[in-house]
Amino acid sequence: MKRFEPRAGFVVQAYRFALDPNVGQERALRSHCGAARAAYNWAVSWVTATWWQRRAEQSYGIAEEDLTPWRPLSLPALRKVFNEVKHTDPRFAAWWADNSKEAYSTGLANAAAAFDNYTKSKQGARAGRRMGGPRRKSKRKARLSCRFTTGAIRVEPDRRHVTLPRLGTIRTHENTRKLARRLAAGTARILSATVTHARGRWFVSFQVEVMRDARTPAQADMVVGVDLGVKHLAVLADSTGRITYVPNPGHFDNALARLRRLSRRVSRRQGPDRRTGRTPSRRWVKADAERNRVHHQVANLRTDALHKLTTRIRAGHHTVVVEDLNVAGMLSNRRVARKVADAGFGQIRRQLTYKGEWAGGVTVKADRWYPSSKTCSDCGAVKAKLPLHVRVFTCEQCPLVMDRDANAARNLAALAAAVKAGTGVAGDQDAKASNPRGADRQTRATTRPRKRPGGRAGGATPHQRTETGILAKPKR
Secondary structure, three states: OOOOOOOOOEEEEEEEEEEOOOHHHHHHHHHHHHHHHHHHHHHHHHHHHHHHHHHHHHHOOOOHHHOOOOOOOOHHHHHHHHHHHOOOOOOOOOOHHHOOHHHHHHHHHHHHHHHHHHHHHHHOOOOOOOOOOOOOOOOOOOOOEEEEOOOOOEEOOOOOEEEEOOOEEEEEOOOOHHHHHHHHHOOEEEEEEEEEEEOOEEEEEEEEEEEOOOOOOOOOOOEEEEEEOOOEEEEEEEOOOOEEEEEOOOHHHHOHHHHHHHHHHHHOOOOOEOOOOEOOOHHHHHHHHHHHHHHHHHHHHHHHHHHHHHHHHHHHOOEEEEEOOOHHHHHOOOOOHHHHHHHOHHHHHHHHHHHHHHHOOEEEEEOOOOOOOOEOOOOOOEOOOOOOOOOEEEOOOOOOEEEHHHHHHHHHHHHHHHHHHOOOOOOOOOOOOOOOOOOOOOOOOOOOOOOOOOOOOOOOOHHHEOOOOOEOOOOO
16 A cells, blocks of 8 residues: 655644543444454454465365465455455444444554565565564453544534544543644644544544644754663763753652552452453452553653653754664563663654654664764773673773763764764764674574474465465575
């Protein structure tokens, strides 16, 4: 499917508002999200059934040309088959008309995207870790979400209500003036609306094509290096030599004692048990809701703090240099995983990037192996080792002694000038680095174990088919 491209001078932005639905509207919201999940599960089961059928036929020695044909994976094909099945399938025939067609389109689109990602991952055309085949979503664990792309989608003039297809007019918990003003002025156009249930309440996110004028930062020559950490959330070093420490709020640690107390209370109540079919008591439901409110409060505080930090950095600096941290690898370390997850390193870099595009600034991403902490910011000497518990950087070539985070931030700020000049140092996006591995980068000697070319089921998978329908040879 062709990706949407905004017009010149426009960007695609999301506006999210909390909803206050009544009892009937909340029931309808849950019904639409459940319909999206049911359509997704149907598509996954309908496609993978062929895979297992082909695998069973191959075990009996049936020739390749006589196997059950592959079923299509594209969204138009899935939608066409589903529109025929929903009238006769007992899983949908009795209630499919109660929801908008957009609910079923949401599930089918998600299934088509999942199969597409799986195919590209098997072919090696998708970055990141290898993806497995799509699996059915659980009713208890699946996130409630539904997307609307057609129909009556608008923000009401009173700025306290929104209208969605089949759901009608729903009151918003907050004022919608930020979006309403742009819509009234003709500088914004709603593309779609997505309703989700998160953090204990319902939200609606409008995907909007917004006109944004080209901006120039107030200080066009100001450069800042941002070193993220656990002790300090960020250490900023600008081109004037000023060092700024941003303390780590530690929202989760501040609420940890309260969460432990509430968790003990929950454990002492009669909770649900799927093995015996026991339903939770009212006291357990009440205690669990109280604990969840604390989790939601921590998440809201973290989101607010990160947005304020990134907005403040972008408002005062034209060029921002950040590191490409391996956040997933940090989360696998049980000693620092809780601190790293509470800090939100991935969100900081993402927000600095897109807010820089809006403000007309530049974002430089340092190479993951660039030794910012082990390099002297005065003479450029690189240490072979610098353990994490050593918090003070002491250069052996010059008399520099300073905090290791401040030293790393100064190196990141200096990296912007090197990238602009194209000197070829680590972190330059256009030039080749002379030693991009850094001082002590380790290279794995092991390789991934080879998997059977047959995929999850059905022998060869659909991505191995050629345009002529002949099975292509799997890549080694």
